[in-house]
Amino acid sequence: xxxxxxxxxxxxxxxxxxxxxxxxxxxxxxxxxxxxxxxxxxxxxxxxxxxxxxxxxxxxxxxxxxxxxxxxxxxxxxxxxxxxxxxxxxxxxxxxxxxxxxxxxxxxxxxxxxx
Amino acid sequence: xxxxxxxxxxxxxxxxxxxxxxxxxxxxxxxxxxxxxxxxxxxxxxxxxxxxxxxxxxxxxxxxxxxxxxxxxxxxxxxxxxxxxxxxxxxxxxxxxxxxxxxxxxxxxxxxxxxx
Numbered sequence: 452x453x454x455x456x457x458x459x460x461x462x463x464x465x466x467x468x469x470x471x472x473x474x475x476x477x478x479x480x481x482x483x484x485x486x487x488x489x490x491x492x493x494x495x496x497x498x499x500x501x502x503x504x505x506x507x508x509x510x511x512x513x514x515x516x517x518x519x520x521x522x523x524x525x526x527x528x529x530x531x532x533x534x535x536x537x538x539x540x541x542x543x544x545x546x547x548x549x550x551x552x553x554x555x556x557x558x559x560x561x562x563x564x565x566x
Numbered sequence: 567x568x569x570x571x572x573x574x575x576x577x578x579x580x581x582x583x584x585x586x587x588x589x590x591x592x593x594x595x596x597x598x599x600x601x602x603x604x605x606x607x608x609x610x611x612x613x614x615x616x617x618x619x620x621x622x623x624x625x626x627x628x629x630x631x632x633x634x635x636x637x638x639x640x641x642x643x644x645x646x647x648x649x650x651x652x653x654x655x656x657x658x659x660x661x662x663x664x665x666x667x668x669x670x671x672x673x674x675x676x677x678x679x680x681x682x
Contacts, residue, residue: 496673
């Protein structure tokens with residue numbers, strides 16, 4: 452079974468600075484998808500970014516980018532120019548490409564933005 | 567932008583009562599999911615549903631749980647006899663039919679269930 456590990460329960464960053472959230476995963480599969488979801492205090496799950504394992508290029512969405520290291524099974528999220536609205540829980544998630552449709556989530560990282 | 571909706575946003579019930587949580591997935595999506603998140607814990611998969619049948623379920627999804635797509639728009643989760651440990655946030659999610667988009671699941675805002 453796949454597992455997702457987020458080793459940083461909490462992180463904080465000064466507004467306008469850059470922060471990196473870590474995620475590692477364990478799988479024997481070669482094709483899969485990785486996601487970062489954001490959960491603000493409202494508790495809604497919002498997709499931040501996705502990465503296909505077959506793509507070598509790291510995904511980027513505006514101020515959000517990932518560092519995907521397939522061999523190391525690492526998938527970190529970098530937030531540039533942090534804003535107060537970025538404060539939330541961030542969950543890393545894994546999805547197999549072989550019919551197993553469920554998302555497997557990590558335990559989350561609570562990000563605090565310091566004004 | 568289309569979004570997944572869920573009702574109610576909050577539900578309080580007595581232990582042993584039945585509850586039905588409702589979801590309206592994104593209109594062109596055909597894969598549907600339920601997840602739950604106990605307060606302070608990670609999000610856990612409950613069940614996936616496609617073509618009017620369950621495609622996968624977790625060990626959490628026991629005989630007390632059932633899902634249904636009663637019409638062309640709603641997707642429901644029923645808990646037959648609620649227990650205290652069913653208190654959690656329940657998220658509905660959906661994804662597109664095509665293989666190129668099926669991997670991304672879009673979540674609703676959740677239903678917060680409290681069992682007393």
